Amino acid sequence: xxxxxxxxxxxxxxxxxxxxxxxxxxxxxxxxxxxxxxxxxxxxxxxxxxxxxxxxxxxxxxxxxxxxxxxxxxxxxxxxxxxxxxxxxxxxxxxxxxxxxxxxxxxxxxxxxxxxxxxxxxxxxxxxxxxxx
Numbered sequence: 604x605x606x607x608x609x610x611x612x613x614x615x616x617x618x619x620x621x622x623x624x625x626x627x628x629x630x631x632x633x634x635x636x637x638x639x640x641x642x643x644x645x646x647x648x649x650x651x652x653x654x655x656x657x658x659x660x661x662x663x664x665x666x667x668x669x670x671x672x673x674x675x676x677x678x679x680x681x682x683x684x685x686x687x688x689x690x691x692x693x694x695x696x697x698x699x700x701x702x703x704x705x706x707x708x709x710x711x712x713x714x715x716x717x718x719x720x721x722x723x724x725x726x727x728x729x730x731x732x733x734x735x736x
Contacts, residue, residue, distance in 0.1 A: 615689060615690060615691070616689070616690050617687060617688065617689050617690075618636065618638065618687075618688055618690065618700075619634075619636055619685060619686070619687060619688070620632060620634035620635075620636060620638065620640055620685070620686045620687075620688050620700075620702065621634060621635040621636060621683070621684070621685045621686075622634060622635075622681040622682050622683065622684055622686065623635050623682075623683070624682075625674055625677050625678045625681060625682060626674065627647050627648070627649065627650065627670045627673055627674045627677070628642075628645070628647025628648065628670070628673030628674060628676065628677045628714060628719040628720040629641060629642045629645050629646055629647040629673075629714070629720050630642045630697065631697045632677075632681060632686075638697065638698050639696065639697035639698070640686075640688060640697060640698060640699075640700045640702065641694050641697045641698065641699045641700070642677075642700070642702065642710055642711055642714060642720075643691055643699050643700060643701045643702075643711055643726065643730050643732065644701075644711045644722060644723055644726050644727040644730050644732045645711050645714050645715060645720035645721065645722060645723055646662075646663075646720055646721055646722075646723040647664075647670070647673040647677075647714075647719055647720035647721075648664040648665070648666050648669035648670045648672075648673050649663050649664065649665050649666075649670055650665075650667055650670045651665050651666065651667050651670075653665070653670075672719075673719040673720060676714075676717045676718070676719035677714055677717075677719050677720075680704065680710070680713055680714070680717070681704070681710070684704065684705055685705060686702040686703060686704060686705070686710065687702065687703045688700040688701065688702040688703075689701050689702075691730055699726075699730075701730065701732070709735065711732060711735075712735035712736070715735060716735070
């Protein structure tokens with residue numbers, strides 16, 4: 604499966620993701636179709652057990668309570684919904700993707716609008732995310 608994800612990410616292909624599980628506010632989102640998606644351009648609070656938190660890396664918000672709240676908010680947006688995603692690049696055992704909700708809204712922008720995550724400027728620029736309406 605990882606080789607399929609890498610190939611998809613490198614090609615910039617479009618794929619469908621019917622979300623079955625949400626880890627936290629920036630992913631991964633587990634897709635019934637197979638891939639795990641990291642939401643492009645956003646950074647949500649991490650669970651205290653996450654690697655960046657265990658390593659005390661700068662720039663990460665480490666709070667189980669805030670990560671759970673973010674997870675609930677994003678779950679309400681995407682769980683059991685069919686997203687249309689464009690693969691941007693591989694990231695660990697998942698694919699960074701820009702996705703659209705069934706109503707056509709950009710998922711990254713929708714997540715920002717709810718306050719579940721903040722814009723991760725470095726990646727927002729890298730992926731040329733543009734403006735949220």
